[in-house]
Amino acid sequence: MLQALEGSQAVAQAVALCRPQVIAAYPITPQTHIVENISKLVADGQLHCEFVSVESEFSAASVVLGAALAGSRAYTATSSQGIILMAEVLFNISGMRVPIVMTCANRAISSPLSIWNDQQDSMSVRDAGWIQLYCADNQEAVDSTIQAYRIAERTELPVMVCMDGFTLTHTLEGIDIPTQKQVDKYLPPYQFSRTLDPRHPITLGTLVSPDFYTEARHSHHQALLNAQAEIVAADQEWFTLSGRRSGGLLTVEGPEQAKVAILSIGSVIGTLRSALEEIPPAQPVKLIKLRSFRPFPADMLRAACQNLDDVIVLERALSPGSGGIVGVEVLSALAELPNPPRVHSFAAGLGGRDIPLEILPRLLKVLSEPTDHRFRLIDLELEKLPIEDR
Amino acid sequence: MIEIRVHGRGGQGNVVAAYLLAMAAFEENRYGQAFPNFGAERRGAPVMAFVRIANKPIQRRNQVLTPAFLIIQDQALLQVPGVMDGLLPEGKILVNSSLSSSVLANKLGRDVISLPAAALAKQILGRPVPNTALLAAFFTLSGILSLESLAKVLSKRFKGPVLEKNLLLIEQAAKEVPANVWQTVQEEKHVTSA
Numbered sequence: 382m383l384q385a386l387e388g389s390q391a392v393a394q395a396v397a398l399c400r401p402q403v404i405a406a407y408p409i410t411p412q413t414h415i416v417e418n419i420s421k422l423v424a425d426g427q428l429h430c431e432f433v434s435v436e437s438e439f440s441a442a443s444v445v446l447g448a449a450l451a452g453s454r455a456y457t458a459t460s461s462q463g464i465i466l467m468a469e470v471l472f473n474i475s476g477m478r479v480p481i482v483m484t485c486a487n488r489a490i491s492s493p494l495s496i497w498n499d500q501q502d503s504m505s506v507r508d509a510g511w512i513q514l515y516c517a518d519n520q521e522a523v524d525s526t527i528q529a530y531r532i533a534e535r536t537e538l539p540v541m542v543c544m545d546g547f548t549l550t551h552t553l554e555g556i557d558i559p560t561q562k563q564v565d566k567y568l569p570p571y572q573f574s575r576t577l578d579p580r581h582p583i584t585l586g587t588l589v590s591p592d593f594y595t596e597a598r599h600s601h602h603q604a605l606l607n608a609q610a611e612i613v614a615a616d617q618e619w620f621t622l623s624g625r626r627s628g629g630l631l632t633v634e635g636p637e638q639a640k641v642a643i644l645s646i647g648s649v650i651g652t653l654r655s656a657l658e659e660i661p662p663a664q665p666v667k668l669i670k671l672r673s674f675r676p677f678p679a680d681m682l683r684a685a686c687q688n689l690d691d692v693i694v695l696e697r698a699l700s701p702g703s704g705g706i707v708g709v710e711v712l713s714a715l716a717e718l719p720n721p722p723r724v725h726s727f728a729a730g731l732g733g734r735d736i737p738l739e740i741l742p743r744l745l746k747v748l749s750e751p752t753d754h755r756f757r758l759i760d761l762e763l764e765k766l767p768i769e770d771r
Numbered sequence: 772m773i774e775i776r777v778h779g780r781g782g783q784g785n786v787v788a789a790y791l792l793a794m795a796a797f798e799e800n801r802y803g804q805a806f807p808n809f810g811a812e813r814r815g816a817p818v819m820a821f822v823r824i825a826n827k828p829i830q831r832r833n834q835v836l837t838p839a840f841l842i843i844q845d846q847a848l849l850q851v852p853g854v855m856d857g858l859l860p861e862g863k864i865l866v867n868s869s870l871s872s873s874v875l876a877n878k879l880g881r882d883v884i885s886l887p888a889a890a891l892a893k894q895i896l897g898r899p900v901p902n903t904a905l906l907a908a909f910f911t912l913s914g915i916l917s918l919e920s921l922a923k924v925l926s927k928r929f930k931g932p933v934l935e936k937n938l939l940l941i942e943q944a945a946k947e948v949p950a951n952v953w954q955t956v957q958e959e960k961h962v963t964s965a
Contacts, residue, residue, distance in 0.1 A: 385793060385794040385797035385798075385803065385924075387790070496809070497809070547806070547807075548806070548832050549832075551806055551809070552804060552805070552806040552832070553790045553804070553806070554793070554802075554803065554805075554829070555797050648832050649832070651829075651830040651831055652830070652831045652833050654831075655830045655831035735833050735834045737833045737836060738833060
């Protein structure tokens, strides 16, 4: 049913519809009100599950790991410093190939201390072996949460649903909350294939000698690559049931004949859509919405970009000493094309800086400049820095 | 698309006001979007929230930089730098104030309507929370959304005596301002989507 809800409230309802059996979360900042809303549902008897308030995100991740290994459908949410504190356990969860769903309400990492939105937190754990899906709006956050369980349970890989903190989590808008019947049909009860059972003991996450470690890592890598098909199928199946898609691995919008594309990730896509209508560019421009960052859909991206002259990447994170994170991946994937487009890599909106519609002409200005692959923070205000730091 | 910015101080129900506005739009089968500009929240600190109302899905998620309306919950904020920034030339200001509209309009050189919303709220709710009274006045002045929708969304947010007193408050507040005098500002811009 269509309801006017805050993103966090909506995701809490979506999680409840997935019938989780164990939820563990650290209840204080940088937590969002997703778990606060879930704990209310549990306290009010609307959701029957074990809700464990823990003393740190490290524990939250550890509890859901244990719960999932014991055969429960488990959930946690965090953001910012919380995900960094979880990092060690995140690798353990994925290495043991345990299906867990976690929401990351994307927020900046300190220091300097910032509570606001960017995607540095989830990007910092991109190598943790989790599937990472980025949401452009709150409807996608709801639908992707439900899809995430299906993907996780079919691939035996954990899934991180990334939604921009504040920009989505604290925004109230019309959101369609699916019915329990729809979700039950989509997500049947699940039995983890390696549920711990004292009658049939197994060892997980054990010491692996150099003789087998490489093979374990390869198999993890392959599992993520293979998950692409499951991500697409999950979105397609959800479309059949609900009439809505969240954008599979990536989606391309805009005029067919365009030679220029802007690729972005997360909620800035909406602002770019509005900008393209309100500040029409001189030449046609496509918009590429990257939803799956892990696995990185390199083949699909190449297919989407093969006839383009320029791809402008706009992201909300930075790898200090290198530059764009998504930008580098796009450049690397497209380098394999016979006539690769120029890739221009930008970041903006770090630590909650507003990204206005005027970002569009600023991005497109790069096309009239000499070829320059250097990464730039496009909304940097140099005059705020001492000369030696510019 | 109509863009509104709500300014207040921590504890005045600023975010709630913005959410109620968007919820009322939703009640009338329009699209609404509301979000706060979070800062270091503490009681008394200047805060703001943004609202968009449109007849088409709202795509953009940037801050409201050029509002058609400002709803200001504390008259002292009129002197705070940045509060009036970007208000459209024909934009209107609704302010919780004990001063008269004409005094404030002369001072600011803008269209201002004042409402002693905090005093009204103190009298009816027992607490000087100006947000719902201001919303009632805003709906009446602009004609953008109906008071019935406001009553409906209040009943979704509040219960019992708090709800009853708020319903009384919005009825009273609506009588304090002229109806539909701001209607011209709400004309939709001719864009294909919001």
